[in-house]
Amino acid sequence: MAVRVRRLREFKTRRDFLVEYKNDELIRRYRMDMGGIVFVTDLVRHLLTSPPKRNFSIDAEMKIAITLRFLATGKMQLCSGDDFGVSQLTVSRVVVETLDVLSDPHIVQRFVSMPISQQETQRHKRQFHALAGFPGVIDGTHVRILAPSQDEAEFVNRKNYHPINTEL
Template identity: 30%
Template sequence: MLKATTLCTRLMQLGVSDRRMWMLRRPQGAVFWTNVLENFTADQWRQHFRMSRTTFEFVLQLVERSLRRKSTNWRKPLEPHRRLAIVLWWYATPGEYRTISCLFGVGLLTVCTLVHEMTMNVFKRFISLPRGEALQNTINGFAERGYPLCAGAIDGSHIPIIAPQEDAAAYYNRKGWHSIVLQAVVDHNFCFTDVYVGWPGRTHAARVLSNSPIFQMAEENSGYLFPRENSRIVNGVEVPVHLICDAAYPLKKWHMKGFTNHQALTPQQRLYNY
């Protein structure tokens, strides 16, 4: 067997050491940022990113450390502001990965990876059930609208998709088109505080809920989704802080829905439902 030094010498003599690294140059990404985005008006910025430039800079300050990457001998990493812009552009527009890849001058896989990483590791810090002071502010917000001890409203929405090749019928919803189900909780300001998505469009809302992390969290905590000390005793009955929902969902200690059997409701029950 050849020794390592001998092998290296032979390879150098064969010219293997002259192997060059290949990399596709995409200068248009930097051009797009400096010549186009920087010259966007306030309306154009909001139209394409669904937020103001000030909000963009604010979000960048919060996540910049998470977006920084070390430089290597292979290439310089993308700047944090460009990483954030790529993902927000994908969120805000119906553009394909391929389109955004060309626009920002990065690889197709880079766009896909950025969207996945930032969704899983960065943006989830902005979408979380209220706690502490935020929880009290949410309860107060719903109370001002006439409903006490509420920490959010939960419901589902259908996201249109192209019919999949396998088991397409499972995705064909009651509205007459193919979709996946998005279950979301919003606070008194209509801001998302919990998101769960991925079930086929034909799946009933109650089944989606029973398989979601928020359901497991509440059931494993003896039926309390929020701290029990925030509960209130009303006419001898403990009323925990809870979510509100429509009739498609089950009635739970942490999950309140309106009265059913609408044909036989009293005026007070109708008012409660409203």
């Protein structure tokens, strides 16, 4: 009769990215400086904190950093896990959890507002035209898409990814 030996859990060493990097490097890697990362973390800390009795749980700062790094670089989750000392599965769970928290209507409404009336829309259009000299547009952004199978090179932007340019 074979005896099953229980394998001990192995934990990777986690890095303290806020201490390790200065602001210019944080911006390069996470698209935010320390103040921005701390602000976002404090905004949602109560929603991201794991129960205290969990074994080697990930704190709110690390969850925000993992998500920001994933969004800023588009790196594979396995690579992000290696960077932070967590598994690919953990990166996946953290990104989903953090994005769910950040997309909560109470959070979004603090920073994003859409014009509700036609008059408000027209006022925004006039302000944008005065600012940028571009008529009839409130704002525009590039939305990442999968590379098309035909004329793929025609859809690469200056940041070297495939977007659709959308305007509102």
